Amino acid sequence: MSAQHEHAPEEKAGLWRRLNSWWGGEEMPSAGRSGAPAPNVRKAAAEATIWPKERLQVLEGLFGPGLDAPWVDEIHEPMLRELLLTEDSKAVVLGGGLGGPAARLAELSGSNTILLDDRVDVADLAQNWVSENGATLKVDRRDFFETGLKPGYADAIVAFGGFSHVRDKRRLFSHLLQILRPKGKIVFFDFFVTGMDPDCPEVAIWSALNERPQYLLQPNSFADQAYKIGFDYPDYRDVTDLHASSIRASFRKSVEVMRAAGPDAARLQPALVAELETWNRRLALIDSGEVRYFQTTVEFFGGSAVV
Template sequence: MSAQHEQSHDERAGFWRRLNTWWAGDDRGVTPVREPSLGGREARTFAESEIWPAERIRVLNGLFGDGMIAPWSDQIQDRLVQDLDLEEDSRVVVMGGGLGGPAHRLQEATGANVLALDDRVDIADLAQGWLSDAGAVARFDRRDYFDTGLKPDFADVIIAFGGFSHIRDKKRLFSHLLQILRPNGRIVFMDFFVTGMDPECPEVAVWSALEDRPRYPMSLSAFGDLAYDIGFDYPDYRDVTEAHVTSIRTSFGRSVDIMKQAGADAPRLQPFLVAELEHWNRRLALMESGEVRYYQATVEYFGKSAVV
């Protein structure tokens, strides 16, 4: 084992050491937990039970911020807002808007007209409630990704903070998204892309099986060819893996504080915090293996009259 691998393993294990150290000294009898492996048969998935109970929402809010279900750093958001250069009359569609937090933050930062969509009824219901309670201007709705019901030339920008790797038929998806984009419109999404030598490596397959939904990450070249065939320009990519990894680690650095603040509720929150740790540790392990990287991808549509 290389020194570099040992160091990265130690950093991942730090979440678990800090939690177990605190739990071991706690008098409520909370059972310490073992760091998971990428492919452990005992690994917990949220598909085993109700996916979004109040305890999980409380853990997510503590880790990532109100209205968030994933790490989203100020660094990534600030760079994204700068790249988008949106105006107050810009129309933005957010695909997969979490619990409403990303759409709300984007709308506040830009003043744009923001509509967030998700294809899961439970997420859409939770997000609508959160945005209403927050007094947010951004709107949220449940829509099928392959048939959003939006009119042609509706959006200046389509953003997917959590990417599209859970969607298998990406040609169908991006063909539909092209129809709702205005000429000179853009799709910007952050997602996992296969970067290892073997696009069907077992590590990616195991990770996919343990996610909340199966994942179908593409290589950069394969997605570029697909997007161009549909009618987009070739994508631009920016590797944001290190920023994403840092954001994950920063979020889980709050784990002990979350449990301390939970007080007598800590035993009820423990399994949900552990499940999130396992979920994100698997993602860290996959990125650090070199089999996948996390990219911001941008594809542009110049309209049917564009000169080729």
């Protein structure tokens, strides 16, 4: 956190109040004697710079309610059905963004669903969206390494946004193995390096420009790692082309976003341009030929034989 957040000048109290009111839905707590904002106010202002209301408005216009990335029926709906979840099942969604994907899983399956994100700001946004839309799932902020869930809790663990931001994959999947039931599945959507160079500059540049550093795996190395942890070899479904086409389809909605904004179009334009640049970099990475986007499914070793 920068020094300016630690010591906000008193004359900017109005800005701090507005930020906190937007973020927390309540008035700003009284400041201390120094006139500096209370800690939760400083936190709200810092996070608001990452997820301002303009960005949220743009995301909803491009992708839909509760989404911060494209939702592709051809990709996601078959996967949700294949999980065979019922009202008696327990599902965990890790990194479910603004709440929409987890809500869809809960709606389609009727399962007891919990959404966990390792970012405080995103978990708060998801909780707000879930509350406002009446979705039947729980939301919390948890580290993926230490979810606090008991052993054998989950029938399914789904990561719509993938695990590329997690550097220590061995530690991650060792923990997920513990909270998964014997016949359960882990499904995640992520980039894998499929070119000849595992340290290709295209991935390094894309990672450096991301909100968080990205640590991509290669299919063969991850398969070996998963097997050593206690999983069967992963099943990879290549959905790269569908993913890329969904991004381009979202780009085409940018005109609708600006038109719907009306007099506020100028205010939204910087957020829209920034979002389009982010997804254009993703397309450029795909077009480089160095990566592919996979739906990856892992199960316990011999899990298909468990009765």
